[in-house]
Amino acid sequence: MSTSGSTIAAGSAGTVETRFLDLPAPVPLDCGRSLHPVRVAYETYGTLSPARDNVILVCHALSGDAHAAGYSAAPSAEASTRDGFGADDRDGSAGKALGWWDGMIGPGKAFDTDRFFVVSTNLLGGCRGTTGPSSVDQATGKPYGTDFPVITVADMVRVERAFLDELGIARLAAVAGGSLGGMQALEWAVSYPDQVDAAVVIASTHALGPQGVAWNAIARDAIMRDPAWQGGHYYGTGSAPSDGMGIARMVGHITYLSAPALDDKFGRRLQFADDIRYTLTEPEYEVESYLRYQAASFVKRFDANTYLYTSRALTYFDLARSYGSGSLERALDRVAARALLIAFSSDWLYPPSASTEIADALRTLGKPVELQVIDAPYGHDCFLLEEARQTPIIRRFLEEPS
């Protein structure tokens, strides 16, 4: 909606502003509780067609936000980093000038804003404008902390559905996302089959395997074992579980990248000259220093409780359990949307096998599905980094008639 073209590079969604919308009714949650009020932070790119039939909802991953594309109207002092391993910086993009999926959303891009009206929201439980554990609980006048209900991916999607209702949008031409964003896209296709024409599910899964469950449990435990977490009620205490969050982020980082990518980028290069300094406490290797830097920058921009809730939600996500009595095929039986699945050969956190399982189930059911496994070295981060190779695949898929 808000686009200005004067000083903006070709292909950019332009300068965008994050907006906020309060849902009119309480949102019922899977856990049995309901949540009210719920505010949603969102951005839009492109123009809504008169028939309201050109809407693409973009869903973000664990540490993302509503600022998916274009330049932020309120840029921070920090510069955007889009080179090399900058995925982390864009993934969250808090206050950063450039949106976390800017390479994918804009005029002529994969999600082409010359044709589509692209909507991006901060997810339920978030810390970037949408109601989450750091929001004020109107019942107490204080931030929820861990009194916030434990939420699921289905709850996130329920909020997105209610939010789009307020915008007067009944149908989605497509719903798209990577990682946890891809889980939301799948959930949309299953929960609202008659309202989604196409789903673009990237580097995602129908259910995380036990290794992924374990990484998430370790990250959450690192936060919860930090005494500064204070049972989740650290807001206003002057401290926050930054040490634990830092560890969680480091674990995340290494699981987002592949071993060969780390070999290429860092090898065993030392920080200082070509010799070790015999230190326990200081980083010696470049990769050690890199991890500490990423941890320190992440804790400045992200809320630890949001990390916990979001990590728990993506761990719980399990289409077969929720909708198929254990059968993925049964769960997907209600899907009506065309599906595009993209996976990356080096992604060991959300391995291609999960996408293959989804594709196989859809094919068995006779439903339209396209699976593309891109041979690329950057691990799970590929969904943020390999924009150029995803673009023609997504453009072609979106051009096909429904």
Place this chain on the structure above:
Amino acid sequence: MSTSGSTIAAGSAGTVETRFLDLPAPVPLDCGRSLHPVRVAYETYGTLSPARDNVILVCHALSGDAHAAGYSAAPSAEASTRDGFGADDRDGSAGKALGWWDGMIGPGKAFDTDRFFVVSTNLLGGCRGTTGPSSVDQATGKPYGTDFPVITVADMVRVERAFLDELGIARLAAVAGGSLGGMQALEWAVSYPDQVDAAVVIASTHALGPQGVAWNAIARDAIMRDPAWQGGHYYGTGSAPSDGMGIARMVGHITYLSAPALDDKFGRRLQFADDIRYTLTEPEYEVESYLRYQAASFVKRFDANTYLYTSRALTYFDLARSYGSGSLERALDRVAARALLIAFSSDWLYPPSASTEIADALRTLGKPVELQVIDAPYGHDCFLLEEARQTPIIRRFLEEPS
């Protein structure tokens, strides 16, 4: 040495006692400092030949100790667990009845005590009897804590050399170990080439790759960020960095196992019945519960500073940097021992590629080397679990004339 056969199963090294020996002279260290006194905890199995030419030194991994085989003379109340994923319990085996490599050491086993005199020591920096950061610094009358010098694998081997001198053992028929133990075996072959006839290097490497460096850095950071660590001077304070150590152990555990092994063992099975309970703080999945159990049992038996020092040493280990000006081939040029390298297909922490690099370098140099990559699913833990398949390989290798 101490073997009794009455109630011991066939093939057992018998009941063994951990002994202690104080080195007579200060040990010079790579960092430039020297250490005195140094006590070494050790066990022996089998009988030393009159010619003293049948000695095998067995080196342990990060969380191990001198009790490698047989039943402990002072068994703890805890039962030994040798089934399935019991590697962790044996790896450290603190007070456990059965040694951590009992399946490999004993009459008729891989390291056959009917033929060889097998010696196992707790490594320098350890917390199971050998001098380490929890030992009393005679200069202050208090435990070293982080005043303990930062040590290297070469320092560990230097202590082992000085220890064997005291036993009157000049040569080794073989030196053997897995993981960090394999690094020690490699270091022996490079540092004391004329004193080692054969080296058995299992699931190890000449230098950890950046992903392994990163996992170790994360584990150390988890410990050091725990306020109970107190800069390393927690002894006698009534608290210890158990929370951080627990996280370190969880990270270790997942890296020791393969994703398929976790799939097989846990899948996505829930702890309670077949539904989720919407909890942030409690384990929901079996793998989450397993991790917490492993963390809790590890912190009871292992010292956090020993973890830090040992992790730093194995990260520093880099034969090419230390001995070859960056060239592995140059570093291995001095090796005279026959080498047996064993790697495991599913080990992604110490992948077979590292063993292949060593084998290639030795072959190029025209030195005798055998590389065996065992196709097994348990990841790095295979070196503790796949005893049956390693046994014939090692027995045959040790039977060859030098």
